[in-house]
Amino acid sequence: MKAAKPVDINYNTDFNPMANTFFKDERLAKGDFRGIKWKKFAETPHFLLLVYGNDKGQKKFGVTIRKKTGGAVVRNRMRRLVKEFYRLNKDLFPDRHNNLLKIKRVPERLTWTETDKELHALLQVHTL
RNA sequence: AGGGGUAGAUGGGUGGCCGCUUCGCACAGGCGGAGAGGAAAGUCCGGGCAUCAACGGGCAGGAUGAUCCCUAACGGGGACUGGGGGUAACCCUAAGGAAAGUGCAACAGAAAAUACACCGCCACCCGCCUCUGGCGGGAGUGAAGAGUUGGAAAUGAUCGGUUAGAAGGGAAAGCCCUUCGCACCAGACUUCAAACUGCCAACUCCCAACGCUGAAAUGUAUGUUUCGGUUGGUAAGGGUGAAAUGGUGAGGUAAGAGCUCACCAGUUCCGUGGUGACACGGAAGCUUGGCAAACCCCAUCUGAUGCAAGGCCAAAAAGGGGGCUGUUGGAAACAGCGGCGAGGAUUGCCCAUCCUUUAACCCGGGUAGGCCGCAAGAGGUUUAGAGUAAUCUAAACCCACAGAGAAAUGGCCACCAUCCCGCAAUAUUGGGAGACAGAACCCGGCUUACAGUCUGCCCCUCUCC
């Protein structure tokens, strides 16, 4: 792999060029978190995806992480990795739902490849 | 060369693809600009700003504490002084007051703040003996009285009332009058201070008495009787302790003592130098223990709350106020009673009766939510000047706009630079590492964390020239 070539990240830009964005409208707002009966969607040792149907006809996403899991730098890094995964794999998440991904514990190695692998495993439970 | 002290700097760079927040221009997708730190952290101080209170002073509470200076301000910084540590460079230091008062000091020690006492030492008195001398004793409690000091509560004193009673007088008697009066009154007055009186405590003087003790006599013995004594000076020494009433030496003395002298330590005063803290020199025997990061006293500073401050707009639901009129009370606000109107119930309608003054509408408060506050200055670098320095002044230049709100500043890849590992003379190549840590109104400090690399100055030791 000596060739200085950009590595393909396998996302599909062919039919929907606006798919790999994550605007402010897609984020969960202040009132969307508390006082709602979330439904458990899938779970892995480090992540937990909760789901709640909304009537806006839109897919929304949010991340929560407890203060106990680490310092601000670690939590920021984890949240950014998860957001990047959502941006690149948006169609894996259920439509017309509020998606809340809860980070239970921070993995020991904060790398993109491991996070990507575990989140794929998290969502493939339901797609199969 | 090795070791150390101190002051800092940096905290990877370039490019590509895909994204995020915000601003500007176009406005249909688009284009361009900007986008985490030296500590953004801890929240330990100070200030700006905002609202409330006050606009003058004080108490309480809190903070600080050698001196001079810097700063918008500070508990920060600089210089300097004293103290402590280190061979040194250098480091640490909340560093006012212990003769204003209160309090504390385990164990050990005679004694822990009192020089009162104890053991000792010396003198004196008494007794005995082997007589220039030696041995033994010289414990205490102390009534009454006199005096001094202190303390407590309020007592005591005055008047009035009630009253056990006492004295006197009168009357034939029951009894009456006068005076005194233990005691009592949630009594009055006075005053809250002092004096006086009383009470309590401590100490001093004086001695009665009891006791202790020496010798002799007597008695089986506890005892009894007789004759005496029952005073002083010292703080040198007294194992301890963190700390013992200045230290060492000499003189001096009955024994001793700053009692006297020399040196040293401290204190006070004087002189010189310094803006000052202080330093140096001289004089005076002046010698007063520690702890105030124990209470406290003194000096200085300090209004409270914090951008979730505060200002504006403002939904739904609930809740608050609001119909007209008469009369009574009232200054009014308002309250009571009644009528009209409206609504509801009594079978559909009307009357009547009862209950309510609702709903709608309007008004203001105010929540969710939204907007503002919210981002260009006590800024940095260089040069010149002032100053030892912190810092200040002037000029030029550079940055100066990060501004979110469940919260952007990211993900992946390539190359270069740094360091490490293995082969190795080197190059090449392969693998690996890069810390502490994420703005939330903004600044100035402090403290704490920090991989690797680099730099200035200084000190000590060894070697060579």
Place this chain on the structure above:
RNA sequence: UGGGGUGUCGUCAAGCGGUAAGACACAGGCCUUUGGAGCCUGCAUUCGGAGGUUCGAAUCCUCCCACCCCAG
């Protein structure tokens, strides 16, 4: 963001300037044929960490670390 509190043996904890109580647990011994119960003995070098005040610090002061709670 602002405010408050607690750290002492494995656990629960007392002590708050003068040798760090106690209970449970644990280890050893006695007793018993054995176990349990009972009895005896032991168990804190360093009181979350560092520095300071003091003759002396778990205690007082300063700065950190960890945990918990409250307001909104």
